[in-house]
Amino acid sequence: MSDNLDVVVLGAGISGLCLAHHVARAGRKVLVLESAAQPGGCFRSERQPADFWFEMGAHTLYNSYGSLLSIIDELGLRDRMLTRQKAPFRMLVDGKLRSIPWRLSLPELFASAWHAFSERKQGRTVADYYGRLVGRRNWKRVVAPLFATVFSQPADKFPAEMLFKKRTRRKDIPRSYTFAGGVQTLTDRIAAEPGITVRTNAQVHALAREDGGFVVEIAGGDRVVARRLALALPAPVAANLLASLAPEIATALSSIQTAKIESVGVVAEARHVHLPRLAGIVPVDDTFFSVVTRDVVPDERLRAFTFHFRAGLTLDHRIDRICAVTGLGRDQLDCVATHSTSLPSLSLGHAGIAKEIDRHLPASGIYITGNYFGGLAIEDCSLRSAKEAARLLAEAV
Numbered sequence: 283m284s285d286n287l288d289v290v291v292l293g294a295g296i297s298g299l300c301l302a303h304h305v306a307r308a309g310r311k312v313l314v315l316e317s318a319a320q321p322g323g324c325f326r327s328e329r330q331p332a333d334f335w336f337e338m339g340a341h342t343l344y345n346s347y348g349s350l351l352s353i354i355d356e357l358g359l360r361d362r363m364l365t366r367q368k369a370p371f372r373m374l375v376d377g378k379l380r381s382i383p384w385r386l387s388l389p390e391l392f393a394s395a396w397h398a399f400s401e402r403k404q405g406r407t408v409a410d411y412y413g414r415l416v417g418r419r420n421w422k423r424v425v426a427p428l429f430a431t432v433f434s435q436p437a438d439k440f441p442a443e444m445l446f447k448k449r450t451r452r453k454d455i456p457r458s459y460t461f462a463g464g465v466q467t468l469t470d471r472i473a474a475e476p477g478i479t480v481r482t483n484a485q486v487h488a489l490a491r492e493d494g495g496f497v498v499e500i501a502g503g504d505r506v507v508a509r510r511l512a513l514a515l516p517a518p519v520a521a522n523l524l525a526s527l528a529p530e531i532a533t534a535l536s537s538i539q540t541a542k543i544e545s546v547g548v549v550a551e552a553r554h555v556h557l558p559r560l561a562g563i564v565p566v567d568d569t570f571f572s573v574v575t576r577d578v579v580p581d582e583r584l585r586a587f588t589f590h591f592r593a594g595l596t597l598d599h600r601i602d603r604i605c606a607v608t609g610l611g612r613d614q615l616d617c618v619a620t621h622s623t624s625l626p627s628l629s630l631g632h633a634g635i636a637k638e639i640d641r642h643l644p645a646s647g648i649y650i651t652g653n654y655f656g657g658l659a660i661e662d663c664s665l666r667s668a669k670e671a672a673r674l675l676a677e678a679v
């Protein structure tokens with residue numbers, strides 16, 4: 283049992299760690315509880331074989347991620363930043379890699395493009411809004427698969443206004459970047475900050491109020507007591523944990539759907555790979571939503587491909603599909619890694635759900651962050667965490 287804790291944060295993904303960063307910098311003692319064996323959540327940089335890394339989840343940070351960049355600056359991490367080099371995405375059509383413009387119908391695109399001047403995003407789904415902009419056939423053949431690649435799930439029903447927000451770009455930072463060791467270098471560094479303790483393999487399974495604070499029960503029987511409670515968990519997990527503690531918030535959270543993503547990453551010697559240099563592959567109606575490569579930070583010896591699969595296939599079937607797409611034999615795979623995660627499946631009306639959560643939070647002693655407020659992008663997580671940290675610091679006595 284830990285005492286004298288100011289804040290306990292549940293979930294050590296980027297959202298929980300950004301919140302912990304701000305609160306710890308203000309002098310509060312923070313414990314982060316994480317069910318997995320390592321912090322990071324969707325930030326998972328697989329570091330094998332020796333001296334090599336590749337991404338199993340998030341992969342790209344941008345110079346428009348201003349809130350995240352202020353944390354990177356505070357951590358002195360700029361010297362580990364690596365520019366992502368340009369490489370093309372290709373579509374996988376009938377077993378062949380094709381350029382994306384090759385699949386677009388240009389007459390349909392030109393006939394639809396005038397909609398760009400009159401269409402509004404508000405209250406429209408992604409399929410409705412972008413379908414009008416590019417034409418229905420182009421939407422189906424090209425743009426819908428591209429969106430599914432970005433969000434690792436069909437994104438047709440997402441609210442159009444939640445995507446592609448205008449953000450200011452920092453000119454002193456490469457347009458897109460990662461870190462030596464992968465994006466997980468960032469979460470590892472936050473987790474090691476003074477004032478923050480991260481406890482892994484700590485699955486939280488119950489919450490209660492006690493003496494003006496909170497008791498957090500961890501699977502295996504341990505419990506933690508803290509004055510303030512911050513949740514940075516997938517929405518369904520947060521909903522379950524808050525069911526009796528904050529029923530209105532739990533009800534709102536439980537209406538957020540999620541999609542499961544099963545990722546398999548493989549590494550092979552560059553001499554065995556005959557695919558051209560690629561940033562990624564966009565499939566059309568396949569068992570996976572996207573392939574992300576390490577080619578944007580090229581390595582002389584090795585290449586890596588991470589396939590983000592739909593739920594439901596066996597690992598064996600997935601490896602068969604990976605071999606078919608990459609042209610590699612099983613005996614040429616130097617390493618196979620797996621990772622499971624989930625992402626919110628946003629739909630119209632989502633902004634109302636987020637507002638409903640926020641309506642019940644003030645003075646509850648509870649703080650909630652995650653990728654289901656402003657949006658799924660890392661910067662949306664960072665902005666939400668900064669906002670909740672500021673509320674916590676202002677409310678805490």
Ligand SMILES: Cc1cc2nc3c(=O)[nH]c(=O)nc-3n(C[C@H](O)[C@H](O)[C@H](O)COP(=O)(O)OP(=O)(O)OC[C@H]3O[C@@H](n4cnc5c(N)ncnc54)[C@H](O)[C@@H]3O)c2cc1C
Pocket residue numbers: 292293294295296297298315316317318321322323324325338339340341342343434484485486487514515516519543590623624625651652653658659660661663
């Ligand atoms: C494949 C993929 C690629 C992506 N690429 C990009 C990209 O390039 N750029 C970008 O901007 N965004 C990208 N995103 C989106 C972005 O990475 C995520 O939205 C963001 O990282 C989510 O962070 P989070 O902390 O909110 O959630 P998570 O990372 O899901 O963290 C939640 C944490 O809670 C833990 N947890 C769950 N239950 C419990 C429990 N009961 N007790 C304790 N801990 C628990 C989980 O183990 C997890 O570590 C990508 C997402 C995916 C899946």
